[in-house]
Amino acid sequence: MDKLDRLGAAQLASLQAEVSARFDAFCRRGLDLDMTRGKPSPQQLDLSAPMLELPGRADFRSDDGVDCRNYGGLDGIGETRALFAAILDVPAANVVVGGNSSLTLMHDALVRALLFGVPGGPGAWRECPQLKFLCPSPGYDRHFALTEHLGFELVAVDMGAAGPELAQVRGLVREDPAVKGMWCVPRYSNPTGISYSAAVVQELASMPTAAPDFRLFWDNAYAEHHLGPAPAPLENVFAACHGAGNPERVLMFASTSKMTFAGAGVAAVAGSDANIADLKRHLAFQSIGPDKVNQLRHARMFPDPAALRAHMQRHAELVRPKFEIVQEVLERELGDSGAAVWTLPEGGYFISLDTQDGCAREVVALAQRAGVRLTAAGATFPYGRDPRDRNIRIAPTFPPLEDIRLAMEVLAVCILWVAVNRRLQTSAQPATS
Amino acid sequence: MDKLDRLGAAQLASLQAEVSARFDAFCRRGLDLDMTRGKPSPQQLDLSAPMLELPGRADFRSDDGVDCRNYGGLDGIGETRALFAAILDVPAANVVVGGNSSLTLMHDALVRALLFGVPGGPGAWRECPQLKFLCPSPGYDRHFALTEHLGFELVAVDMGAAGPELAQVRGLVREDPAVKGMWCVPRYSNPTGISYSAAVVQELASMPTAAPDFRLFWDNAYAEHHLGPAPAPLENVFAACHGAGNPERVLMFASTSKMTFAGAGVAAVAGSDANIADLKRHLAFQSIGPDKVNQLRHARMFPDPAALRAHMQRHAELVRPKFEIVQEVLERELGDSGAAVWTLPEGGYFISLDTQDGCAREVVALAQRAGVRLTAAGATFPYGRDPRDRNIRIAPTFPPLEDIRLAMEVLAVCILWVAVNRRLQTSAQPATS
Numbered sequence A, B: 001m002d003k004l005d006r007l008g009a010a011q012l013a014s015l016q017a018e019v020s021a022r023f024d025a026f027c028r029r030g031l032d033l034d035m036t037r038g039k040p041s042p043q044q045l046d047l048s049a050p051m052l053e054l055p056g057r058a059d060f061r062s063d064d065g066v067d068c069r070n071y072g073g074l075d076g077i078g079e080t081r082a083l084f085a086a087i088l089d090v091p092a093a094n095v096v097v098g099g100n101s102s103l104t105l106m107h108d109a110l111v112r113a114l115l116f117g118v119p120g121g122p123g124a125w126r127e128c129p130q131l132k133f134l135c136p137s138p139g140y141d142r143h144f145a146l147t148e149h150l151g152f153e154l155v156a157v158d159m160g161a162a163g164p165e166l167a168q169v170r171g172l173v174r175e176d177p178a179v180k181g182m183w184c185v186p187r188y189s190n191p192t193g194i195s196y197s198a199a200v201v202q203e204l205a206s207m208p209t210a211a212p213d214f215r216l217f218w219d220n221a222y223a224e225h226h227l228g229p230a231p232a233p234l235e236n237v238f239a240a241c242h243g244a245g246n247p248e249r250v251l252m253f254a255s256t257s258k259m260t261f262a263g264a265g266v267a268a269v270a271g272s273d274a275n276i277a278d279l280k281r282h283l284a285f286q287s288i289g290p291d292k293v294n295q296l297r298h299a300r301m302f303p304d305p306a307a308l309r310a311h312m313q314r315h316a317e318l319v320r321p322k323f324e325i326v327q328e329v330l331e332r333e334l335g336d337s338g339a340a341v342w343t344l345p346e347g348g349y350f351i352s353l354d355t356q357d358g359c360a361r362e363v364v365a366l367a368q369r370a371g372v373r374l375t376a377a378g379a380t381f382p383y384g385r386d387p388r389d390r391n392i393r394i395a396p397t398f399p400p401l402e403d404i405r406l407a408m409e410v411l412a413v414c415i416l417w418v419a420v421n422r423r424l425q426t427s428a429q430p431a432t433s
Helices: A009-028 A042-046 A049-053 A078-088 A102-116 A141-149 A166-175 A198-206 A237-243 A273-286 A292-301 A305-334 A360-369 A401-428 B009-028 B042-046 B049-053 B078-088 B102-116 B141-149 B166-175 B198-206 B237-243 B273-286 B292-301 B305-334 B360-369 B401-428
Strands: A033-035 A095-097 A132-137 A153-160 A179-184 A215-219 A250-255 A267-270 A340-342 A351-355 A372-374 A391-394 B033-035 B095-097 B132-137 B153-160 B179-184 B215-219 B250-255 B267-270 B340-342 B351-355 B372-374 B391-394
Touching: A009 A401, A033 A401, A042 A305, A049 A292, A078 A095, A078 A250, A078 A267, A078 A292, A078 A305, A095 A273, A102 A141, A102 A215, A102 A250, A102 A267, A102 A273, A102 B102, A102 B273, A132 A141, A132 A166, A141 A153, A141 A179, A141 B273, A153 A166, A166 A179, A166 A198, A198 A237, A215 A237, A237 A250, A273 B102, A273 B141, A305 A340, A305 A351, A305 A401, A351 A360, A351 A401, A360 A372, A360 A391, A360 A401, A372 A391, A372 A401, A391 A401, B009 B401, B033 B401, B042 B305, B049 B292, B078 B095, B078 B250, B078 B267, B078 B292, B078 B305, B095 B273, B102 B141, B102 B215, B102 B250, B102 B267, B102 B273, B132 B141, B132 B166, B141 B153, B141 B179, B153 B166, B166 B179, B166 B198, B198 B237, B215 B237, B237 B250, B305 B340, B305 B351, B305 B401, B351 B360, B351 B401, B360 B372, B360 B391, B360 B401, B372 B391, B372 B401, B391 B401
Parallel strands: A033 A372, A132 A153, A132 A179, A179 A215, A215 A250, B033 B372, B132 B153, B132 B179, B179 B215, B215 B250
Antiparallel strands: A095 A267, A250 A267, A340 A351, A351 A391, B095 B267, B250 B267, B340 B351, B351 B391
């Protein structure tokens, strides 16, 4: 039994007074703290300071002798393709490295599917009477918004501790040919931080789908963003799809946005031979080639995957204390209250917190009154609607440590405020049978 | 009367022998010269060598204090927007600066029009039973290929000395609502090098169009790429469209691809308030922002338009001798022959040559046999089909001067070879009445 449930009316009233006083005190401080977005901090960006003068005045050739300053090379230079091949654990021949945004690569893949269809499919998706996309929730708001914008109906499926709830996923993809794809952030998922289990990956790769051209949009955004002592294990979905006889099923994405510079990284897409051939056939009309100098810059910064991983350790050293302070404050303030539960991610950029049902909007609004901006309640669900109104995404990477501590104290007080008041309202009402 | 027309049978035979001998001599040299693409030369790229170590280790803030390393800023940083505003002669508020490729910006504009429609239009272009795009020809093969790929029917209109032939354009846009747009390279047009006259710009801006959402795709790729003593005059199409009550009609594009690095420049799109608002509304789903560090790099390289223009003068000093050698060789070899005519551009990247009708394919194939690769005959027309089979695009910027001289001698000999043989065949045939 949680602490709040054990309290009598008088104790609740006393707690209410205490929490109200703390809330008022926060309000009087005129705070302005922003916990909304998963951005690297300036200190993290400083780790890549050498990039600002790379590749250097006389260095413009890739290993195969290509002048990176000039046009050409639709799929990127060999060095960065090899780097992403290591990150995604796929052959370099199955990687295309593009510009600065993996979101743009996902957008472009969806647009191509709409206008032209995909390998193994019956034709352009825009010809389908209905289009649906599965959205494990809570999940990444920009994913959901992109598919909504492009005309897909968003179908929420529950996110569990080992990945999306397979019972729901299986039924939807087996029965409905309108379900064309599914968003996946397989490692340190946004926002819960969980990583997909081997069983989940295997099932996603092999499950029967009514749509012959069903696609997993596999956004491995946090592939190298570990906070724990070792990387969270992640089954190789590329191999699993090939092994299951569904080589075309997965499109994998990654970027260096949260490795080097969030605004000036490089992004990559990987897929089967057929998917990559199809991509390049279309890309040839769209571009004369990506920014190869920025790819070279990255290749010089990370001559091999080990250099990249050492760099990511330095990121972890900056990020880990911020995750720890969130845990410390939440545990201290709410640990035995029953007013909230939250995740303990081993990597990534977010912590996911669930209040009691029906409290998240009120908590976020209260925090805003106290000067703490949080990602809008509901943002982690399709159409911005959290059916249980309980999920709050915490993004601790950008603000300074002390801001996070303070923001978490405010958040905890707001959660307690709402929880205590709900209990008081409930106990004041006559029992109904 | 041209020289070839004045020659008798014996003189033609003697010329044939001479030209054949020269052709054979070229073939024996085992040449391998590439005159196919409009790429800057390594020497031109060297002009931007400082870019390879810009912005510098401690320099990452734009004038308004934004950390260019991090996410955000959908429309680009103020400095580069101001630079493109100067290049395109539009307000900076009407400019969005993106990634490295203006072709991609054009692609994206077309894709948005297909999926969503454009301001002032009745809806998504994909709903139209038919879609057509006007292609002034000879023109840019990548433009034509892009619209063909996206499902537009390409409609060739003749390119004249002052721009596209207005009589043709007027009729097509006035009568056919399927005509949704038109490709324009208004200054130093690819490949003829002509610039649109003020009257042409005014007419394109003001002419009645059956499609309410007709768009000029105004690719000012060579806005600053002058070779003559002064820029070719170019009427401001943005102002002309606004003045004519058609502010939404034009989408303008430019890039630094042929100013700094062809593979690592920045590209921009400009349009009316409504067009830019529409663009940004969609862009917000597609990207978290462009590579602002590369934009900052460009801002540091070109602190003002004068710096950019001084830089372009240094380009001109490298490019001008290459254009001159083309003119010199063609004039010497073909000047009074009547076998070909060609343009004398005051800027840009190309020279356009017309053989006599029906000869271009044969000339390009012959040149290939002698080791000189030219852009495929027909490439400058929609669907790669030059109805008169006469146009050949010459791209003199990339190869070294002596290669260009040699390639032009080969080209001239091939042109003479074909012309002389045609005359001999014609005169050998019995006259028919």
